[in-house]
Amino acid sequence: MLKTLVNNFALNLQADVLVIGGGPAGTWAAWSAMSGGARVVLVDKGYCGTSGCAAASGNGVWYVPPEAEARENAMASRESLGGFLANRSWMKRVLDQTFTNVNLLADWGYPFPTDDQGKPYRRSLQGPEYMRLMRRQIQRAGVKILDHSPALELLVDEEGKVAGATGINRQTSEKWRVISGATIIATGGCAFLSKALGCNILTGDGYLMAAEAGAEMSGMEFSNAYGISPAFSSVTKTLFYNWATFTYEDGTPIPGAGSQRGRSVIAETLLQQPVYAILDQASEEMRSSMRLAQPNFFLPFDRARIDPFTQRFRITLRLEGTVRGTGGIRIIDETCAASVPGLYAAGDAATRELICGGFTGGGSHNAAWAISSGYWAGNSAAEYALNLGQQANQLRVRGVGEAALQPKAENASSPNINEFIQAVQTEVFPYNRNYFRTEKGLSDSLSRLDNLWQIIRDTQIEDSQLIRAREAAAMVATARWMYNSALERKETRGMHKHQDYPQQDANQQHYLISGGLDQVWVKTQPFSNTNKSLLTTGAAA
Amino acid sequence: MIELVSASRCIQCNLCVNVCPTNVFDAVPDAPPTIARQSDCQTCFMCELYCPVDALYVAPDTELQTSVNEAELAEAGLLGSYRKNIGWGKKQTSSAKTDQTFQVLKQMK
Ligand SMILES: Cc1cc2nc3c(=O)[nH]c(=O)nc-3n(C[C@H](O)[C@H](O)[C@H](O)COP(=O)(O)OP(=O)(O)OC[C@H]3O[C@@H](n4cnc5c(N)ncnc54)[C@H](O)[C@@H]3O)c2cc1C
Ligand code: SF4
Ligand code: SF4
Numbered sequence: 031m032l033k034t035l036v037n038n039f040a041l042n043l044q045a046d047v048l049v050i051g052g053g054p055a056g057t058w059a060a061w062s063a064m065s066g067g068a069r070v071v072l073v074d075k076g077y078c079g080t081s082g083c084a085a086a087s088g089n090g091v092w093y094v095p096p097e098a099e100a101r102e103n104a105m106a107s108r109e110s111l112g113g114f115l116a117n118r119s120w121m122k123r124v125l126d127q128t129f130t131n132v133n134l135l136a137d138w139g140y141p142f143p144t145d146d147q148g149k150p151y152r153r154s155l156q157g158p159e160y161m162r163l164m165r166r167q168i169q170r171a172g173v174k175i176l177d178h179s180p181a182l183e184l185l186v187d188e189e190g191k192v193a194g195a196t197g198i199n200r201q202t203s204e205k206w207r208v209i210s211g212a213t214i215i216a217t218g219g220c221a222f223l224s225k226a227l228g229c230n231i232l233t234g235d236g237y238l239m240a241a242e243a244g245a246e247m248s249g250m251e252f253s254n255a256y257g258i259s260p261a262f263s264s265v266t267k268t269l270f271y272n273w274a275t276f277t278y279e280d281g282t283p284i285p286g287a288g289s290q291r292g293r294s295v296i297a298e299t300l301l302q303q304p305v306y307a308i309l310d311q312a313s314e315e316m317r318s319s320m321r322l323a324q325p326n327f328f329l330p331f332d333r334a335r336i337d338p339f340t341q342r343f344r345i346t347l348r349l350e351g352t353v354r355g356t357g358g359i360r361i362i363d364e365t366c367a368a369s370v371p372g373l374y375a376a377g378d379a380a381t382r383e384l385i386c387g388g389f390t391g392g393g394s395h396n397a398a399w400a401i402s403s404g405y406w407a408g409n410s411a412a413e414y415a416l417n418l419g420q421q422a423n424q425l426r427v428r429g430v431g432e433a434a435l436q437p438k439a440e441n442a443s444s445p446n447i448n449e450f451i452q453a454v455q456t457e458v459f460p461y462n463r464n465y466f467r468t469e470k471g472l473s474d475s476l477s478r479l480d481n482l483w484q485i486i487r488d489t490q491i492e493d494s495q496l497i498r499a500r501e502a503a504a505m506v507a508t509a510r511w512m513y514n515s516a517l518e519r520k521e522t523r524g525m526h527k528h529q530d531y532p533q534q535d536a537n538q539q540h541y542l543i544s545g546g547l548d549q550v551w552v553k554t555q556p557f558s559n560t561n562k563s564l565l566t567t568g569a570a571a
Numbered sequence: 572m573i574e575l576v577s578a579s580r581c582i583q584c585n586l587c588v589n590v591c592p593t594n595v596f597d598a599v600p601d602a603p604p605t606i607a608r609q610s611d612c613q614t615c616f617m618c619e620l621y622c623p624v625d626a627l628y629v630a631p632d633t634e635l636q637t638s639v640n641e642a643e644l645a646e647a648g649l650l651g652s653y654r655k656n657i658g659w660g661k662k663q664t665s666s667a668k669t670d671q672t673f674q675v676l677k678q679m680k
Contacts, residue, residue: 076594086592140667143669159667225634228592231613262631262632319674323675324672331631332652333630333649
């Protein structure tokens with residue numbers, strides 16, 4: 031069987047570790063697996079170095095020197111915002127690992143600035159520079175990179191262990207297959223093709239592939255992140271809106287509107303009428319610092335000939351879903367393993383509840399998580415794969431992708447994929463469905479999303495549409511885990527705002543695990559703040 | 572969205588075809604690349620950053636097409652302006668080096 035399959039793939043590779051996704055999490059994973067002595071292949075849907083949200087944007091990093099007070103403050107500062115679901119031992123690990131790895135970036139030649147006291151400043155990474163360096167670094171280490179090669183489905187061996195993936199090169203249309211001892215999903219989050227900066231490559235593919243192999247999600251209710259951007263533009267950078275005044279069309283300030291805590295007010299207002307912003311709170315001195323801090327924030331303004339400091343501009347909120355939410359593939363222990371053997375998850379593809387609970391939004395936890403979880407996943411995947419030894423090379427494998435790949439029934443007519451995607455967006459974009467959630471809204475959406483799932487699952491797709499169709503399937507699947515989890519969390523916590531239950535409920539300080547494809551399920555997993563119990567909750571869930 | 576591949580500037584290196592994360596361009600033998608799937612453009616500006624000769628222009632509007640005039644863009648200094656801001660290219664210093672995030676965060680409320 032293996033033989034005949036081989037012939038169908040233009041490229042057929044063997045590796046110890048396959049990394050799917052080449053953003054920060056994927057590149058750190060590849061580097062660390064390579065350092066652990068593994069042969070590594072990394073595949074990216076786009077181009078490793080420019081693809082994903084970190085490359086296009088730029089990242090503040092949770093980089094805190096190992097001083098007791100600074101670390102304590104760093105951990106305490108976001109706990110309430112995240113609804114007390116963050117785990118201190120994970121936070122500590124991430125702070126340690128991030129500190130070490132960011133210092134490594136400096137050794138590798140990242141041009142960190144110096145602060146006004148002449149000390150190196152390492153809390154911010156410019157996206158393009160950072161990711162260009164990461165690409166160079168893993169290439170030097172010997173990682174084989176396949177660009178423009180989205181993974182379409184995972185492979186499993188006879189025992190159900192994940193053993194690689196197959197995909198397609200979208201520029202040559204040739205199919206590839208990588209058989210590997212261990213596989214890391216680092217495909218980022220899901221922003222539903224909302225055109226938020228750098229996010230259109232992020233459609234939840236990794237969640238779908240992982241779920242088809244039997245993995246579970248966690249925290250999918252924390253998935254309603256929206257970023258502020260000028261109405262015309264893609265640039266959802268929110269930091270500078272700290273210095274904004276938000277107004278109605280007539281120029282009167284909107285009471286309570288703000289960039290972080292006042293974002294609900296903006297969303298509410300946007301449901302009725304346009305909202306404008308002006309960065310008039312920034313001092314003259316600040317303005318030039320801002321330009322030097324985030325050049326791409328100003329790019330759209332300069333090109334549209336708007337001076338954001340003196341001229342009002344219309345804003346919107348673009349859905350960033352799980353990219354700046356915290357939900358993702360559930361990881362079961364400190365190795366960043368998913369609940370299926372041979373599979374690991376890192377970065378936005380993995381749950382970030384462990385370090386930020388139910389809220390990240392802007393802020394530097396995401397970048398830190400991508401770095402450290404990537405590093406750990408790479409390390410442990412290498413160890414796992416090398417322990418398999420010879421066995422790994424003789425694996426008999428089969429693909430486990432279903433939706434749009436192996437229809438269970440066959441629909442007579444194929445849907446128009448673009449219309450299909452719009453139908454999904456209609457359920458997840460509107461503020462009065464996703465930002466502000468109600469039992470009725472969620473249930474109504476779910477009945478339509480379930481229907482959409484049936485359609486995409488049972489459709490035979492022609493090869494030229496395959497990548498988009500798999501993205502569409504991943505988006506519906508993601509939306510269904512999101513909304514089923516949101517229905518289950520009958521309270522308001524972190525970024526999850528349930529209008530029917532506006533209070534945080536002390537009895538719901540637990541995680542919500544979800545999964546399933548045709549039949550979506552959600553269950554609770556007790557919150558624990560110690561290392562040991564975290565390691566054993568796999569069975570308890 | 573991406574609006575311009577300047578035929579007069581382009582040296583046909585096809586870097587943009589390679590680096591565009593959403594695969595918007597198609598390479599064409601002996602000619603500049605074409606914008607083959609404009610609606611897939613996510614307005615991330617990455618292609619502009621990698622183009623060695625400032626032959627590309629990404630308009631700020633994400634949803635609507637904009638008609639652009641190459642001469643006017645060049646005149647206004649907008650061809651390659653992002654590359655300049657980031658400090659990429661020959662004899663340039665990466666502006667990561669002059670990142671003033673620390674100043675901004677100091678003033679955070
Ligand atoms: C505008 C913006 C600003 C942000 N600012 C900050 C900040 O200041 N601080 C912070 O901590 N965080 C910030 N974030 C979040 C941060 O960028 C992410 O958390 C981080 O980039 C996650 O890294 P990642 O590697 O997991 O995912 P990504 O960087 O998104 O990379 C995912 C990669 O997977 C690839 N991929 C996707 N699907 C497939 C597939 N099927 N096959 C193969 N490859 C695939 C993509 O092409 C991409 O390269 C910001 C996000 C945005 C959108
Ligand atoms: S990167 Fe610039 S020079 Fe190279 S092919 Fe594209 S447009 Fe032409
Ligand atoms: S702006 Fe981004 S998505 Fe658009 S063409 Fe350039 S690289 Fe591609």
